[in-house]
Amino acid sequence: xxxxxxxxxxxxxxxxxxxxxxxxxxxxxxxxxxxxxxxxxxxxxxxxxxxxxxxxxxxxxxxxxxxxxxxxxxxxxxxxxxxxxxxxxxxxxxxxxxxxxxxxxxxxxxxxxxxxxxxxxxxxxxxxxxxxxxxxxxxxxxxxxxxxxxxxxxxxxxxxxxxxxxxxxxxxxxxxxxxxxxxxxxxxxxxxxxxxxxxxxxxxxxxxxxxxxxxxxxxxxxxxxxxxxxxxxxxxxxxxxxxxxxxxxxxxxxxxxxxxxxxxxxxxxxxxxxxxxxxxxxxxxxxxxxxxxxxxxxxxxxxxxxxxxxxxxxxxxxxxxxxxxxxxxxxxxxxxxxxxxxxxxxxxxxxxxxxxxxxxxxxxxxxxxxxxxxxxxxxxxxxxxxxxx
Amino acid sequence: xxxxxxxxxxxxxxxxxxxxxxxxxxxxxxxxxxxxxxxxxxxxxxxxxxxxxxxxxxxxxxxxxxxxxxxxxxxxxxxxxxxxxxxxxxxxxxxxxxxxxxxxxxxxxxxxxxxxxxxxxxxxxxxxxxxxxxxxxxx
Numbered sequence: 001x002x003x004x005x006x007x008x009x010x011x012x013x014x015x016x017x018x019x020x021x022x023x024x025x026x027x028x029x030x031x032x033x034x035x036x037x038x039x040x041x042x043x044x045x046x047x048x049x050x051x052x053x054x055x056x057x058x059x060x061x062x063x064x065x066x067x068x069x070x071x072x073x074x075x076x077x078x079x080x081x082x083x084x085x086x087x088x089x090x091x092x093x094x095x096x097x098x099x100x101x102x103x104x105x106x107x108x109x110x111x112x113x114x115x116x117x118x119x120x121x122x123x124x125x126x127x128x129x130x131x132x133x134x135x136x137x138x139x140x141x142x143x144x145x146x147x148x149x150x151x152x153x154x155x156x157x158x159x160x161x162x163x164x165x166x167x168x169x170x171x172x173x174x175x176x177x178x179x180x181x182x183x184x185x186x187x188x189x190x191x192x193x194x195x196x197x198x199x200x201x202x203x204x205x206x207x208x209x210x211x212x213x214x215x216x217x218x219x220x221x222x223x224x225x226x227x228x229x230x231x232x233x234x235x236x237x238x239x240x241x242x243x244x245x246x247x248x249x250x251x252x253x254x255x256x257x258x259x260x261x262x263x264x265x266x267x268x269x270x271x272x273x274x275x276x277x278x279x280x281x282x283x284x285x286x287x288x289x290x291x292x293x294x295x296x297x298x299x300x301x302x303x304x305x306x307x308x309x310x311x312x313x314x315x316x317x318x319x320x321x322x323x324x325x326x327x328x329x330x331x332x333x334x335x336x337x338x339x340x341x342x343x344x345x346x347x348x349x350x351x352x353x354x355x356x357x358x359x360x361x362x363x364x365x366x367x368x369x370x371x372x373x374x375x376x377x378x379x380x381x382x383x384x385x386x387x388x389x
Numbered sequence: 390x391x392x393x394x395x396x397x398x399x400x401x402x403x404x405x406x407x408x409x410x411x412x413x414x415x416x417x418x419x420x421x422x423x424x425x426x427x428x429x430x431x432x433x434x435x436x437x438x439x440x441x442x443x444x445x446x447x448x449x450x451x452x453x454x455x456x457x458x459x460x461x462x463x464x465x466x467x468x469x470x471x472x473x474x475x476x477x478x479x480x481x482x483x484x485x486x487x488x489x490x491x492x493x494x495x496x497x498x499x500x501x502x503x504x505x506x507x508x509x510x511x512x513x514x515x516x517x518x519x520x521x522x523x524x525x526x527x528x
Binding site: 309310311313314317318348349350353385386387388389 | 390
Protein backbone atom coordinates (compact mmCIF):
# COMPACT_ATOMS: atom_id res chain seq x y z
CA UNK A 1 0.00 0.00 0.00
CA UNK A 2 1.43 3.27 -1.08
CA UNK A 3 1.40 5.97 1.57
CA UNK A 4 0.10 8.29 -1.11
CA UNK A 5 -2.94 6.12 -1.78
CA UNK A 6 -6.23 7.99 -1.54
CA UNK A 7 -7.78 7.12 1.81
CA UNK A 8 -11.44 6.18 1.49
CA UNK A 9 -11.74 3.83 4.44
CA UNK A 10 -13.05 6.16 7.15
CA UNK A 11 -15.62 3.55 8.22
CA UNK A 12 -12.70 1.31 9.20
CA UNK A 13 -10.97 4.02 11.17
CA UNK A 14 -10.20 7.71 11.11
CA UNK A 15 -7.03 9.62 11.87
CA UNK A 16 -7.02 11.21 15.30
CA UNK A 17 -7.94 14.87 14.96
CA UNK A 18 -4.95 17.08 15.84
CA UNK A 19 -6.87 18.88 18.57
CA UNK A 20 -7.85 15.50 20.05
CA UNK A 21 -4.27 14.25 19.97
CA UNK A 22 -3.14 17.40 21.76
CA UNK A 23 -5.65 16.84 24.55
CA UNK A 24 -4.58 13.22 24.88
CA UNK A 25 -0.91 14.12 25.07
CA UNK A 26 -1.62 16.33 28.06
CA UNK A 27 -2.61 13.22 30.03
CA UNK A 28 0.52 11.20 29.42
CA UNK A 29 3.50 12.98 30.89
CA UNK A 30 4.58 14.09 34.33
CA UNK A 31 3.43 17.62 33.66
CA UNK A 32 -0.04 16.41 32.76
CA UNK A 33 -2.88 14.42 34.34
CA UNK A 34 -0.99 11.11 34.40
CA UNK A 35 -2.34 9.99 37.76
CA UNK A 36 -4.58 7.01 38.30
CA UNK A 37 -8.14 8.32 38.16
CA UNK A 38 -9.04 5.77 40.81
CA UNK A 39 -6.51 7.17 43.30
CA UNK A 40 -8.70 9.44 45.40
CA UNK A 41 -6.06 9.94 48.07
CA UNK A 42 -3.95 12.54 46.26
CA UNK A 43 -4.15 15.44 43.84
CA UNK A 44 -2.70 13.51 40.89
CA UNK A 45 -5.52 11.01 41.04
CA UNK A 46 -8.10 13.71 41.60
CA UNK A 47 -6.89 15.62 38.55
CA UNK A 48 -7.04 12.51 36.38
CA UNK A 49 -10.46 11.65 37.74
CA UNK A 50 -11.69 15.15 36.91
CA UNK A 51 -10.41 14.73 33.33
CA UNK A 52 -12.19 11.40 32.98
CA UNK A 53 -15.44 12.80 34.36
CA UNK A 54 -15.21 15.79 32.03
CA UNK A 55 -14.74 13.39 29.14
CA UNK A 56 -17.69 11.33 30.35
CA UNK A 57 -19.84 14.45 30.28
CA UNK A 58 -18.63 15.29 26.75
CA UNK A 59 -19.47 11.81 25.47
CA UNK A 60 -22.88 11.90 27.15
CA UNK A 61 -23.69 15.34 25.76
CA UNK A 62 -22.78 14.29 22.23
CA UNK A 63 -25.18 11.33 22.22
CA UNK A 64 -28.07 12.59 24.34
CA UNK A 65 -27.21 10.53 27.40
CA UNK A 66 -26.61 11.27 31.07
CA UNK A 67 -23.00 11.23 32.22
CA UNK A 68 -23.90 8.41 34.60
CA UNK A 69 -24.95 6.28 31.64
CA UNK A 70 -21.44 6.18 30.15
CA UNK A 71 -19.29 3.12 30.87
CA UNK A 72 -15.88 3.50 29.25
CA UNK A 73 -14.57 0.39 27.51
CA UNK A 74 -11.70 -0.52 25.22
CA UNK A 75 -13.90 0.02 22.18
CA UNK A 76 -17.20 -0.91 20.60
CA UNK A 77 -16.29 -4.60 20.44
CA UNK A 78 -15.96 -4.77 24.21
CA UNK A 79 -19.09 -2.65 24.60
CA UNK A 80 -21.04 -5.05 22.38
CA UNK A 81 -19.70 -8.04 24.29
CA UNK A 82 -20.66 -6.43 27.59
CA UNK A 83 -24.13 -5.63 26.27
CA UNK A 84 -24.82 -9.15 25.02
CA UNK A 85 -23.16 -11.24 27.72
CA UNK A 86 -23.98 -8.81 30.52
CA UNK A 87 -27.68 -8.65 29.68
CA UNK A 88 -27.94 -12.36 29.06
CA UNK A 89 -26.32 -13.17 32.36
CA UNK A 90 -28.27 -10.63 34.40
CA UNK A 91 -31.69 -11.55 33.02
CA UNK A 92 -31.09 -15.28 32.54
CA UNK A 93 -33.88 -16.18 34.94
CA UNK A 94 -36.41 -14.26 32.83
CA UNK A 95 -35.59 -16.04 29.60
CA UNK A 96 -32.85 -17.23 27.32
CA UNK A 97 -33.76 -15.84 23.91
CA UNK A 98 -32.11 -13.05 21.93
CA UNK A 99 -33.22 -11.34 18.72
CA UNK A 100 -30.62 -9.85 16.40
CA UNK A 101 -29.93 -9.58 12.66
CA UNK A 102 -27.63 -11.36 10.25
CA UNK A 103 -26.10 -8.04 9.27
CA UNK A 104 -24.83 -7.15 12.74
CA UNK A 105 -21.15 -6.73 13.49
CA UNK A 106 -19.20 -9.83 14.47
CA UNK A 107 -18.80 -8.44 17.96
CA UNK A 108 -22.54 -8.96 18.41
CA UNK A 109 -22.94 -12.12 16.33
CA UNK A 110 -20.05 -14.03 17.87
CA UNK A 111 -21.20 -13.47 21.48
CA UNK A 112 -24.67 -14.62 20.35
CA UNK A 113 -23.16 -17.76 18.85
CA UNK A 114 -21.27 -18.37 22.07
CA UNK A 115 -24.52 -18.05 24.01
CA UNK A 116 -26.14 -20.56 21.64
CA UNK A 117 -23.36 -22.98 22.54
CA UNK A 118 -24.32 -22.41 26.16
CA UNK A 119 -27.94 -23.30 25.49
CA UNK A 120 -29.45 -19.96 24.56
CA UNK A 121 -31.74 -19.49 21.60
CA UNK A 122 -31.04 -16.70 19.09
CA UNK A 123 -33.23 -15.44 16.24
CA UNK A 124 -31.18 -13.94 13.40
CA UNK A 125 -33.41 -11.71 11.30
CA UNK A 126 -32.77 -11.49 7.56
CA UNK A 127 -32.96 -7.98 6.09
CA UNK A 128 -34.63 -7.12 2.81
CA UNK A 129 -32.48 -6.80 -0.29
CA UNK A 130 -31.56 -3.24 0.68
CA UNK A 131 -30.42 -4.30 4.12
CA UNK A 132 -33.41 -2.93 6.01
CA UNK A 133 -34.84 -4.76 9.01
CA UNK A 134 -38.59 -4.13 9.26
CA UNK A 135 -39.31 -3.04 12.86
CA UNK A 136 -42.54 -5.04 12.79
CA UNK A 137 -40.56 -8.20 12.05
CA UNK A 138 -38.28 -7.51 14.99
CA UNK A 139 -41.25 -7.07 17.28
CA UNK A 140 -42.85 -10.23 15.89
CA UNK A 141 -39.70 -12.18 16.72
CA UNK A 142 -39.84 -11.13 20.36
CA UNK A 143 -41.08 -13.91 22.61
CA UNK A 144 -42.03 -13.99 26.27
CA UNK A 145 -38.56 -15.35 27.02
CA UNK A 146 -36.69 -12.76 24.94
CA UNK A 147 -34.35 -10.75 27.13
CA UNK A 148 -32.37 -8.82 24.52
CA UNK A 149 -32.92 -7.30 21.08
CA UNK A 150 -29.69 -6.08 19.49
CA UNK A 151 -29.79 -4.08 16.24
CA UNK A 152 -27.15 -1.75 14.86
CA UNK A 153 -28.08 1.78 13.87
CA UNK A 154 -25.75 2.30 10.88
CA UNK A 155 -24.38 -0.74 9.14
CA UNK A 156 -20.61 -0.66 8.89
CA UNK A 157 -20.48 -2.20 5.40
CA UNK A 158 -23.41 -0.58 3.63
CA UNK A 159 -24.16 2.54 5.64
CA UNK A 160 -27.83 1.49 5.80
CA UNK A 161 -29.68 3.06 8.73
CA UNK A 162 -32.09 1.00 10.80
CA UNK A 163 -35.08 2.68 12.43
CA UNK A 164 -34.03 1.71 15.93
CA UNK A 165 -36.51 4.15 17.49
CA UNK A 166 -39.40 2.30 15.87
CA UNK A 167 -37.87 -1.04 16.78
CA UNK A 168 -37.58 0.02 20.42
CA UNK A 169 -41.13 1.34 20.49
CA UNK A 170 -42.65 -1.82 18.99
CA UNK A 171 -40.56 -4.14 21.13
CA UNK A 172 -41.62 -2.28 24.27
CA UNK A 173 -45.20 -3.30 23.48
CA UNK A 174 -44.23 -6.91 22.87
CA UNK A 175 -42.42 -7.81 26.02
CA UNK A 176 -39.76 -6.93 28.50
CA UNK A 177 -36.70 -7.37 26.29
CA UNK A 178 -33.90 -4.89 26.71
CA UNK A 179 -32.88 -3.05 23.53
CA UNK A 180 -29.24 -2.69 22.57
CA UNK A 181 -28.04 -0.54 19.67
CA UNK A 182 -24.59 -0.79 18.16
CA UNK A 183 -24.01 2.82 17.17
CA UNK A 184 -20.28 2.52 16.45
CA UNK A 185 -20.74 3.98 12.97
CA UNK A 186 -23.29 6.63 13.92
CA UNK A 187 -21.41 9.30 15.86
CA UNK A 188 -20.31 12.11 13.60
CA UNK A 189 -22.38 10.83 10.70
CA UNK A 190 -25.86 11.51 12.00
CA UNK A 191 -27.39 12.87 15.17
CA UNK A 192 -27.57 10.35 17.97
CA UNK A 193 -30.03 10.77 20.84
CA UNK A 194 -29.76 7.88 23.24
CA UNK A 195 -32.58 9.03 25.51
CA UNK A 196 -35.01 9.87 22.71
CA UNK A 197 -34.52 6.52 21.00
CA UNK A 198 -35.94 4.75 24.03
CA UNK A 199 -33.27 2.08 24.09
CA UNK A 200 -31.51 0.55 27.07
CA UNK A 201 -27.97 0.11 25.83
CA UNK A 202 -25.85 1.70 23.13
CA UNK A 203 -22.28 0.96 22.02
CA UNK A 204 -20.12 3.76 20.68
CA UNK A 205 -16.57 3.95 19.42
CA UNK A 206 -13.99 6.73 19.48
CA UNK A 207 -11.83 5.84 16.50
CA UNK A 208 -14.66 6.03 13.98
CA UNK A 209 -15.04 9.69 14.91
CA UNK A 210 -11.46 11.05 14.84
CA UNK A 211 -10.71 9.79 18.33
CA UNK A 212 -8.19 7.17 19.46
CA UNK A 213 -8.34 3.45 18.82
CA UNK A 214 -8.86 1.36 21.93
CA UNK A 215 -11.54 3.65 23.35
CA UNK A 216 -15.29 3.22 23.40
CA UNK A 217 -18.24 3.16 25.72
CA UNK A 218 -21.40 1.31 26.50
CA UNK A 219 -24.26 3.62 27.40
CA UNK A 220 -26.43 2.00 30.03
CA UNK A 221 -29.72 3.80 30.60
CA UNK A 222 -30.11 4.41 34.32
CA UNK A 223 -33.45 6.09 33.63
CA UNK A 224 -34.78 2.88 32.11
CA UNK A 225 -33.27 0.78 34.86
CA UNK A 226 -31.07 -1.29 32.58
CA UNK A 227 -28.95 -3.78 34.50
CA UNK A 228 -25.92 -5.80 33.50
CA UNK A 229 -23.65 -8.43 34.96
CA UNK A 230 -20.03 -7.40 34.35
CA UNK A 231 -17.73 -9.50 32.22
CA UNK A 232 -14.55 -8.10 33.80
CA UNK A 233 -13.88 -8.17 37.51
CA UNK A 234 -11.19 -6.42 39.49
CA UNK A 235 -11.12 -2.92 40.88
CA UNK A 236 -14.81 -2.14 40.47
CA UNK A 237 -14.24 0.85 38.22
CA UNK A 238 -17.01 2.24 36.01
CA UNK A 239 -19.73 1.49 38.50
CA UNK A 240 -18.40 -2.06 38.85
CA UNK A 241 -19.42 -2.73 35.24
CA UNK A 242 -15.91 -2.53 33.78
CA UNK A 243 -13.07 -3.16 36.15
CA UNK A 244 -9.65 -1.91 35.21
CA UNK A 245 -7.89 1.44 35.49
CA UNK A 246 -9.59 3.87 33.17
CA UNK A 247 -7.15 5.01 30.49
CA UNK A 248 -7.33 8.74 31.11
CA UNK A 249 -5.83 9.77 27.78
CA UNK A 250 -8.20 7.47 25.87
CA UNK A 251 -11.27 8.75 27.69
CA UNK A 252 -10.14 12.35 27.24
CA UNK A 253 -9.49 11.72 23.55
CA UNK A 254 -12.90 10.16 23.13
CA UNK A 255 -14.59 13.05 24.90
CA UNK A 256 -12.79 15.60 22.75
CA UNK A 257 -13.59 13.68 19.57
CA UNK A 258 -17.28 13.36 20.43
CA UNK A 259 -17.46 17.05 21.23
CA UNK A 260 -15.97 17.80 17.83
CA UNK A 261 -18.38 15.39 16.15
CA UNK A 262 -21.44 16.95 17.70
CA UNK A 263 -20.21 20.39 16.67
CA UNK A 264 -19.71 19.36 13.06
CA UNK A 265 -21.59 21.85 10.91
CA UNK A 266 -24.39 20.73 8.62
CA UNK A 267 -22.36 22.09 5.72
CA UNK A 268 -19.76 19.39 6.29
CA UNK A 269 -22.40 16.66 6.09
CA UNK A 270 -23.69 18.21 2.89
CA UNK A 271 -20.16 18.39 1.47
CA UNK A 272 -19.59 14.69 2.12
CA UNK A 273 -23.00 13.78 0.71
CA UNK A 274 -22.17 15.70 -2.48
CA UNK A 275 -18.82 13.91 -2.77
CA UNK A 276 -20.49 10.54 -2.32
CA UNK A 277 -23.02 11.35 -5.02
CA UNK A 278 -20.22 12.52 -7.31
CA UNK A 279 -18.40 9.18 -6.88
CA UNK A 280 -21.54 7.13 -7.49
CA UNK A 281 -22.40 9.11 -10.64
CA UNK A 282 -18.91 8.41 -11.97
CA UNK A 283 -18.98 4.69 -11.15
CA UNK A 284 -22.42 3.96 -12.53
CA UNK A 285 -21.43 5.39 -15.92
CA UNK A 286 -19.56 2.18 -16.72
CA UNK A 287 -22.64 -0.02 -16.24
CA UNK A 288 -22.90 -3.36 -14.48
CA UNK A 289 -22.59 -1.73 -11.06
CA UNK A 290 -24.94 -1.92 -8.11
CA UNK A 291 -25.15 0.39 -5.10
CA UNK A 292 -25.90 -1.86 -2.14
CA UNK A 293 -28.70 -0.48 -0.01
CA UNK A 294 -29.60 1.97 -2.77
CA UNK A 295 -33.26 2.32 -1.82
CA UNK A 296 -32.70 2.41 1.92
CA UNK A 297 -31.92 5.34 4.17
CA UNK A 298 -28.13 5.47 4.32
CA UNK A 299 -25.45 7.69 5.76
CA UNK A 300 -23.87 9.50 2.82
CA UNK A 301 -20.36 8.70 4.05
CA UNK A 302 -20.53 5.07 2.94
CA UNK A 303 -20.98 3.71 -0.57
CA UNK A 304 -20.89 -0.04 -1.05
CA UNK A 305 -20.74 -0.89 -4.73
CA UNK A 306 -20.81 -4.30 -6.43
CA UNK A 307 -19.14 -4.66 -9.83
CA UNK A 308 -20.39 -7.33 -12.21
CA UNK A 309 -18.00 -9.32 -14.37
CA UNK A 310 -14.86 -8.90 -12.27
CA UNK A 311 -13.23 -11.15 -9.70
CA UNK A 312 -12.94 -9.68 -6.24
CA UNK A 313 -9.30 -10.37 -5.42
CA UNK A 314 -8.13 -9.09 -8.79
CA UNK A 315 -10.23 -5.96 -8.36
CA UNK A 316 -8.71 -5.26 -4.97
CA UNK A 317 -5.18 -6.04 -6.19
CA UNK A 318 -5.64 -3.56 -9.02
CA UNK A 319 -7.00 -0.66 -7.01
CA UNK A 320 -5.04 -1.25 -3.79
CA UNK A 321 -1.84 0.54 -4.80
CA UNK A 322 -3.87 3.67 -5.48
CA UNK A 323 -6.83 3.49 -3.11
CA UNK A 324 -7.38 2.51 0.50
CA UNK A 325 -10.85 0.95 0.44
CA UNK A 326 -12.46 -2.11 1.96
CA UNK A 327 -13.53 -5.09 -0.07
CA UNK A 328 -16.68 -7.15 0.02
CA UNK A 329 -14.71 -10.07 1.26
CA UNK A 330 -12.64 -10.67 4.31
CA UNK A 331 -9.24 -11.86 3.20
CA UNK A 332 -8.52 -15.05 5.09
CA UNK A 333 -4.91 -15.78 4.15
CA UNK A 334 -5.11 -17.18 0.66
CA UNK A 335 -8.82 -17.60 0.40
CA UNK A 336 -11.60 -15.08 0.51
CA UNK A 337 -14.77 -15.21 2.51
CA UNK A 338 -17.59 -13.29 0.85
CA UNK A 339 -19.08 -10.57 3.03
CA UNK A 340 -21.82 -12.10 5.17
CA UNK A 341 -23.56 -8.73 5.20
CA UNK A 342 -23.84 -8.58 1.40
CA UNK A 343 -24.78 -12.27 1.31
CA UNK A 344 -27.61 -11.46 3.73
CA UNK A 345 -28.80 -8.83 1.25
CA UNK A 346 -29.07 -11.59 -1.35
CA UNK A 347 -25.86 -10.94 -3.29
CA UNK A 348 -24.24 -14.13 -4.58
CA UNK A 349 -20.68 -14.98 -3.59
CA UNK A 350 -19.12 -13.54 -6.75
CA UNK A 351 -20.93 -10.23 -6.50
CA UNK A 352 -20.25 -9.97 -2.79
CA UNK A 353 -16.55 -10.54 -3.43
CA UNK A 354 -16.41 -7.99 -6.22
CA UNK A 355 -17.75 -5.21 -4.03
CA UNK A 356 -15.88 -2.23 -2.68
CA UNK A 357 -16.79 -0.06 0.28
CA UNK A 358 -15.86 3.56 -0.16
CA UNK A 359 -16.16 5.52 3.07
CA UNK A 360 -15.61 9.25 3.03
CA UNK A 361 -14.53 11.56 5.81
CA UNK A 362 -13.37 14.93 6.96
CA UNK A 363 -10.24 15.01 4.80
CA UNK A 364 -11.79 13.66 1.59
CA UNK A 365 -11.56 16.09 -1.29
CA UNK A 366 -13.13 16.36 -4.72
CA UNK A 367 -9.74 15.44 -6.19
CA UNK A 368 -9.72 12.23 -4.09
CA UNK A 369 -13.15 11.31 -5.41
CA UNK A 370 -12.20 11.96 -9.02
CA UNK A 371 -9.01 9.93 -8.62
CA UNK A 372 -10.97 7.07 -7.06
CA UNK A 373 -13.51 7.15 -9.89
CA UNK A 374 -10.75 6.96 -12.48
CA UNK A 375 -8.81 4.17 -10.75
CA UNK A 376 -11.85 1.97 -10.21
CA UNK A 377 -13.31 2.54 -13.68
CA UNK A 378 -10.01 1.63 -15.32
CA UNK A 379 -9.60 -1.42 -13.10
CA UNK A 380 -13.08 -2.76 -13.77
CA UNK A 381 -12.88 -2.16 -17.52
CA UNK A 382 -9.46 -3.83 -17.70
CA UNK A 383 -10.53 -6.89 -15.71
CA UNK A 384 -13.70 -7.21 -17.77
CA UNK A 385 -11.52 -7.17 -20.90
CA UNK A 386 -9.27 -9.91 -19.47
CA UNK A 387 -12.34 -11.95 -18.53
CA UNK A 388 -14.05 -11.36 -21.86
CA UNK A 389 -17.16 -10.08 -20.10
CA UNK B 390 -2.50 -10.76 -0.16
CA UNK B 391 0.94 -10.02 -1.54
CA UNK B 392 2.17 -11.10 -4.96
CA UNK B 393 5.70 -11.73 -6.16
CA UNK B 394 7.23 -9.74 -8.99
CA UNK B 395 6.46 -12.35 -11.66
CA UNK B 396 2.80 -12.53 -10.68
CA UNK B 397 2.55 -8.74 -10.56
CA UNK B 398 4.10 -8.42 -14.01
CA UNK B 399 1.89 -10.99 -15.74
CA UNK B 400 -1.20 -9.76 -13.89
CA UNK B 401 -0.69 -6.08 -14.52
CA UNK B 402 0.54 -6.51 -18.09
CA UNK B 403 -1.02 -9.74 -19.33
CA UNK B 404 0.57 -11.15 -22.45
CA UNK B 405 -1.31 -13.09 -25.16
CA UNK B 406 -4.65 -11.68 -24.08
CA UNK B 407 -7.60 -12.12 -26.39
CA UNK B 408 -9.10 -14.67 -28.77
CA UNK B 409 -8.22 -16.30 -32.08
CA UNK B 410 -10.45 -17.37 -34.93
CA UNK B 411 -9.98 -19.47 -38.02
CA UNK B 412 -10.02 -23.06 -39.26
CA UNK B 413 -6.62 -23.77 -37.71
CA UNK B 414 -7.64 -22.53 -34.28
CA UNK B 415 -8.96 -24.52 -31.37
CA UNK B 416 -10.52 -23.38 -28.15
CA UNK B 417 -10.48 -24.97 -24.72
CA UNK B 418 -12.08 -23.64 -21.57
CA UNK B 419 -12.48 -24.80 -17.99
CA UNK B 420 -14.03 -23.62 -14.76
CA UNK B 421 -16.88 -21.17 -14.44
CA UNK B 422 -17.25 -17.54 -13.55
CA UNK B 423 -19.93 -18.40 -11.03
CA UNK B 424 -17.44 -20.64 -9.24
CA UNK B 425 -14.85 -17.88 -9.24
CA UNK B 426 -12.35 -19.13 -11.81
CA UNK B 427 -12.73 -19.51 -15.56
CA UNK B 428 -9.99 -19.72 -18.21
CA UNK B 429 -10.14 -20.01 -21.97
CA UNK B 430 -7.26 -20.66 -24.38
CA UNK B 431 -7.32 -20.32 -28.16
CA UNK B 432 -4.46 -21.99 -29.98
CA UNK B 433 -3.45 -21.76 -33.62
CA UNK B 434 -1.57 -24.85 -34.78
CA UNK B 435 0.41 -25.04 -38.01
CA UNK B 436 2.41 -27.70 -39.77
CA UNK B 437 6.06 -26.89 -40.22
CA UNK B 438 8.96 -28.82 -41.69
CA UNK B 439 9.57 -30.21 -38.22
CA UNK B 440 5.97 -31.26 -37.64
CA UNK B 441 3.06 -29.62 -35.87
CA UNK B 442 3.66 -26.47 -33.88
CA UNK B 443 1.59 -24.14 -31.72
CA UNK B 444 2.02 -20.91 -33.62
CA UNK B 445 -0.14 -18.58 -31.58
CA UNK B 446 -1.98 -18.61 -28.26
CA UNK B 447 -4.48 -16.21 -26.72
CA UNK B 448 -6.32 -16.42 -23.43
CA UNK B 449 -9.16 -14.93 -21.42
CA UNK B 450 -9.43 -15.39 -17.66
CA UNK B 451 -11.78 -14.60 -14.84
CA UNK B 452 -9.91 -15.19 -11.64
CA UNK B 453 -7.46 -13.99 -9.07
CA UNK B 454 -4.11 -12.42 -10.02
CA UNK B 455 -2.36 -15.79 -9.76
CA UNK B 456 -4.78 -17.34 -12.26
CA UNK B 457 -4.42 -14.47 -14.72
CA UNK B 458 -0.64 -14.54 -14.41
CA UNK B 459 -0.53 -18.33 -14.78
CA UNK B 460 -2.72 -18.24 -17.88
CA UNK B 461 -0.49 -15.59 -19.44
CA UNK B 462 2.64 -17.56 -18.65
CA UNK B 463 1.21 -20.77 -20.10
CA UNK B 464 0.06 -18.93 -23.22
CA UNK B 465 3.50 -17.41 -23.70
CA UNK B 466 5.43 -20.60 -23.05
CA UNK B 467 3.06 -22.68 -25.14
CA UNK B 468 3.85 -20.85 -28.36
CA UNK B 469 6.39 -22.59 -30.54
CA UNK B 470 5.96 -25.95 -28.86
CA UNK B 471 4.39 -29.16 -30.01
CA UNK B 472 0.60 -29.33 -29.60
CA UNK B 473 0.73 -31.89 -26.83
CA UNK B 474 -2.03 -31.82 -24.24
CA UNK B 475 0.17 -30.98 -21.29
CA UNK B 476 1.47 -27.80 -19.73
CA UNK B 477 4.87 -26.43 -20.75
CA UNK B 478 5.79 -26.83 -17.07
CA UNK B 479 4.03 -28.69 -14.28
CA UNK B 480 1.32 -26.91 -12.35
CA UNK B 481 3.36 -27.34 -9.17
CA UNK B 482 6.35 -25.69 -10.78
CA UNK B 483 4.11 -22.88 -12.01
CA UNK B 484 2.70 -22.41 -8.53
CA UNK B 485 6.19 -22.22 -7.09
CA UNK B 486 7.33 -19.66 -9.64
CA UNK B 487 4.31 -17.50 -8.93
CA UNK B 488 4.61 -18.18 -5.19
CA UNK B 489 0.89 -18.85 -5.12
CA UNK B 490 -0.38 -20.22 -1.78
CA UNK B 491 -1.03 -23.93 -1.83
CA UNK B 492 -4.72 -23.18 -1.23
CA UNK B 493 -4.84 -21.81 -4.75
CA UNK B 494 -3.74 -25.03 -6.38
CA UNK B 495 -7.34 -25.83 -7.30
CA UNK B 496 -7.64 -22.56 -9.21
CA UNK B 497 -4.39 -23.26 -11.06
CA UNK B 498 -5.70 -26.66 -12.10
CA UNK B 499 -8.41 -24.77 -13.99
CA UNK B 500 -5.64 -23.18 -16.05
CA UNK B 501 -4.21 -26.61 -16.77
CA UNK B 502 -7.63 -28.06 -17.66
CA UNK B 503 -8.32 -25.23 -20.10
CA UNK B 504 -4.93 -25.64 -21.75
CA UNK B 505 -5.33 -29.40 -22.11
CA UNK B 506 -8.84 -28.94 -23.53
CA UNK B 507 -7.50 -26.57 -26.18
CA UNK B 508 -4.58 -28.80 -27.10
CA UNK B 509 -6.74 -31.91 -27.26
CA UNK B 510 -8.89 -30.08 -29.78
CA UNK B 511 -5.82 -29.14 -31.75
CA UNK B 512 -4.55 -32.69 -31.70
CA UNK B 513 -7.91 -33.82 -33.05
CA UNK B 514 -7.63 -31.31 -35.87
CA UNK B 515 -4.48 -32.91 -37.22
CA UNK B 516 -5.21 -36.52 -36.38
CA UNK B 517 -8.57 -36.52 -38.05
CA UNK B 518 -7.42 -36.40 -41.68
CA UNK B 519 -4.93 -39.17 -40.98
CA UNK B 520 -7.80 -41.36 -39.79
CA UNK B 521 -9.75 -40.48 -42.87
CA UNK B 522 -12.45 -38.72 -40.90
CA UNK B 523 -14.15 -35.51 -41.82
CA UNK B 524 -11.79 -32.62 -41.49
CA UNK B 525 -12.48 -30.63 -38.36
CA UNK B 526 -13.49 -27.03 -38.75
CA UNK B 527 -11.97 -25.58 -35.61
CA UNK B 528 -13.68 -24.10 -32.57
